[in-house]
Amino acid sequence: MKRISAILVDMDGTLVDTATANYEAYAAALRIVGVAVARAPFDEVTRGRNWRQFLPAMLQASGSNADPAVVAARKAEIYPSKIPLTEVNKALIALLKTGRPNWRTALVTTASSANVATVLRYHQLEDLFDTIVTGSDVARHKPDPEAYRLAAARLQVSPDQCLVIEDSDVGVASATAFGAPCLRIAFASTIPWK
Numbered sequence: 001m002k003r004i005s006a007i008l009v010d011m012d013g014t015l016v017d018t019a020t021a022n023y024e025a026y027a028a029a030l031r032i033v034g035v036a037v038a039r040a041p042f043d044e045v046t047r048g049r050n051w052r053q054f055l056p057a058m059l060q061a062s063g064s065n066a067d068p069a070v071v072a073a074r075k076a077e078i079y080p081s082k083i084p085l086t087e088v089n090k091a092l093i094a095l096l097k098t099g100r101p102n103w104r105t106a107l108v109t110t111a112s113s114a115n116v117a118t119v120l121r122y123h124q125l126e127d128l129f130d131t132i133v134t135g136s137d138v139a140r141h142k143p144d145p146e147a148y149r150l151a152a153a154r155l156q157v158s159p160d161q162c163l164v165i166e167d168s169d170v171g172v173a174s175a176t177a178f179g180a181p182c183l184r185i186a187f188a189s190t191i192p193w194k
Contacts, residue, residue, distance in 0.1 A: 106151035165185060
């Protein structure tokens with residue numbers, strides 16, 4: 001393995017615990033179309049996934065004919081008001097700041113560019129990354145490795161020069177398909193047995 005030159009980090013559940021904010025925003029958007037969703041099944045279906053990967057099936061299973069894109073847009077409108085419910089991973093942020101002279105950094109997430117901007121601005125993390133790849137930048141979302149490939153291309157590094165930090169099965173599968181070593185971490189509040 002080559003020397004690590006870049007750290008590629010997921011956002012939701014890795015850099016920032018956004019689980020409660022995401023659930024609250026989606027639950028509110030779904031209530032508008034008459035769909036109620038409980039927290040545990042919501043977390044299980046959505047973790048590490050883009051809305052295009054779970055919302056159509058969730059609506060269909062609920063018997064709703066609502067347009068998933070409309071529900072996702074409503075969620076995006078509600079989400080900024082839920083940002084105070086998020087919590088940063090202070091240890092990971094300290095690691096990234098300390099290591100900046102030694103490696104380049106990328107945020108690689110399935111979240112939309114609007115949600116990413118809101119989270120980073122709220123927590124004053126806009127300058128933490130050399131590049132940011134969001135779900136808005138790719139056609140295929142994790143577990144496909146497209147987002148990691150794009151980040152590596154922007155940083156001009158190969159997969160074996162990267163360390164990926166992820167929290168979900170979907171994210172780890174994406175990192176593995178990309179060909180980089182992956183460190184899996186989790187917030188205490190997102191560990192299933194708690």
